Amino acid sequence: MVLHLTGQYPDWWEGRRFTNPIKAWAAGDTNKTVRDILQAKIVGPSEAIGSGLIPFDLIVGKPTSKSGVPDAIESVKVRHTSGFVSTLVFKSYEQGREAFQGTEQDVILLDEEPPYSIYVECLMRTMATGDFEGGTVLCTFTPLEGLSETVLSFMPGGKIADASFDNPKFVIMADWNDAPHLSETEKADLLRSIPPYQRDARTKGIPQLGSGAIYPIPESEILCDPFMIPAYWPRVYGQDVGWNRTAAVWGAWDRESDTVYLYSEYYHAQAEPAIHAAGINARGKWIPGVIDPAARGRSQKDGEQLLKLYQELGLSLAVADNSVESGLYEVWMRLSTGRLKVFKTLQNWLGEYRIYRRDEKGRVVKENDHLMDCTRYLCKTGLQVALYEEEAHYADDYHDTFPAGRSAVTGY
Numbered sequence: 001m002v003l004h005l006t007g008q009y010p011d012w013w014e015g016r017r018f019t020n021p022i023k024a025w026a027a028g029d030t031n032k033t034v035r036d037i038l039q040a041k042i043v044g045p046s047e048a049i050g051s052g053l054i055p056f057d058l059i060v061g062k063p064t065s066k067s068g069v070p071d072a073i074e075s076v077k078v079r080h081t082s083g084f085v086s087t088l089v090f091k092s093y094e095q096g097r098e099a100f101q102g103t104e105q106d107v108i109l110l111d112e113e114p115p116y117s118i119y120v121e122c123l124m125r126t127m128a129t130g131d132f133e134g135g136t137v138l139c140t141f142t143p144l145e146g147l148s149e150t151v152l153s154f155m156p157g158g159k160i161a162d163a164s165f166d167n168p169k170f171v172i173m174a175d176w177n178d179a180p181h182l183s184e185t186e187k188a189d190l191l192r193s194i195p196p197y198q199r200d201a202r203t204k205g206i207p208q209l210g211s212g213a214i215y216p217i218p219e220s221e222i223l224c225d226p227f228m229i230p231a232y233w234p235r236v237y238g239q240d241v242g243w244n245r246t247a248a249v250w251g252a253w254d255r256e257s258d259t260v261y262l263y264s265e266y267y268h269a270q271a272e273p274a275i276h277a278a279g280i281n282a283r284g285k286w287i288p289g290v291i292d293p294a295a296r297g298r299s300q301k302d303g304e305q306l307l308k309l310y311q312e313l314g315l316s317l318a319v320a321d322n323s324v325e326s327g328l329y330e331v332w333m334r335l336s337t338g339r340l341k342v343f344k345t346l347q348n349w350l351g352e353y354r355i356y357r358r359d360e361k362g363r364v365v366k367e368n369d370h371l372m373d374c375t376r377y378l379c380k381t382g383l384q385v386a387l388y389e390e391e392a393h394y395a396d397d398y399h400d401t402f403p404a405g406r407s408a409v410t411g412y
Contacts, residue, residue, distance in 0.1 A: 001107060004106070004136075005054065005086040007019070007080045023104065023107075024086065025107075025108045025109070026090055026108075027092060027110050031072055031095075034091070034111075040052065043063065045071065059077070100122055103125065104126075105126055106135045106136070107137075107138070108122045108135065111141065112140075113139070113151070114150060116153075119150050122137050139154075142205065147354055154169050155171065159351060190202075191203065199218050200220060215335050215353065217335045222342050223341070223343075224343060225343075229252045231388060231389060232388050233253055235389075236378060236382040236386035238374035238375060239280070239289050240291075240371070240373045240374050246266075247265070249378060262349065277314060288316045289317050291318070292320060321380045327377070327379065334379060349375075
């Protein structure tokens with residue numbers, strides 16, 4: 001912000017340069033935090049104007065005071081290298097979206113996460129500047145509110161998108177390793193005092209859902225590097241069906257430690273059952289699965305039952321127990337005790353996990369949760385039918401197919 005206000009860019013600066021003076025806003029959540037943080041760092045406290053990042057000799061005239069907030073500055077004028085004057089105005093989110101309407105701005109700094117309505121309003125203010133490129137909005141915050149609308153606008157599905165013409169946004173995450181003034185002892189002490197669901201957000205900048213998360217377990221505690229799965233570990237998959245999205249997730253069960261490893265996923269939209277069946281069979285036709293009970297409903301196309309249709313397409317399927325709360329508890333217990341691990345390669349699963357939450361009334365938000373449902377089916381019902389490959393071939397040799405709905409114990 002200070003470089004843009006003054007035009008005094010260092011030689012190594014590769015970012016955008018304004019050759020003319022700018023109009024800018026710096027905003028935070030309240031007038032008091034703006035005074036104590038942004039004002040103090042950029043300009044300095046009211047009794048020591050010029051002790052901040054803007055040198056005293058570049059401040060033009062006397063900053064205007066903000067009414068109703070002791071020692072707070074409303075605006076300050078800054079000498080630009082062009083010889084003209086830039087203007088910086090301090091604002092706060094508590095003023096409401098209306099306070100961000102009206103005027104064109106070249107640069108807007110939003111410190112702490114802004115309400116989405118204010119963020120969008122700021123985008124509007126930077127669209128019609130005199131510069132052909134438009135203005136710039138800078139956001140700096142710890143994503144403690146998880147994958148909010150503001151965060152999702154930068155990280156669709158919880159992932160950082162590559163900048164392009166269609167997505168002219170840049171995201172950089174700073175973690176504790178970028179703070180050399182923190183010692184390892186200080187980090188350890190701080191980590192113990194931070195609630196588990198905030199740890200990845202506080203230490204790595206990874207958005208978390210906070211207390212609204214259905215599974216408030218940091219990603220770092222459940223993800224693992226892919227490895228060769230032993231042949232004697234039983235496998236199974238959970239499947240969720242629908243025209244808008246059909247999904248499946250595969251698990252391998254280490255019986256010795258009672259740990260389930262999710263190692264593969266299928267995530268495909270708007271395709272016929274034959275396409276989905278081919279994609280699922282490609283992971284191992286011998287692997288049994290458990291399917292969303294909704295598959296017992298009739299398809300709109302020809303009235304055939306989806307469950308029967310998928311079985312005819314070669315899938316060995318049983319109907320899953322769709323008890324939601326008990327299924328969520330089953331998954332939660334495994335996650336919280338380290339008995340459910342996920343390969344880092346399952347990016348669609350991870351994207352859903354990051355936004356899997358309850359609303360303000362405690363209800364599960366039924367959006368982008370297909371793989372979460374698959375996981376629930378797998379943990380609740382799937383382990384009862386899980387097989388390892390030799391066991392599956394034995395069932396095929398003696399019974400042609402493994403009857404849907406039977407368990408691995410009573411199937412043969």
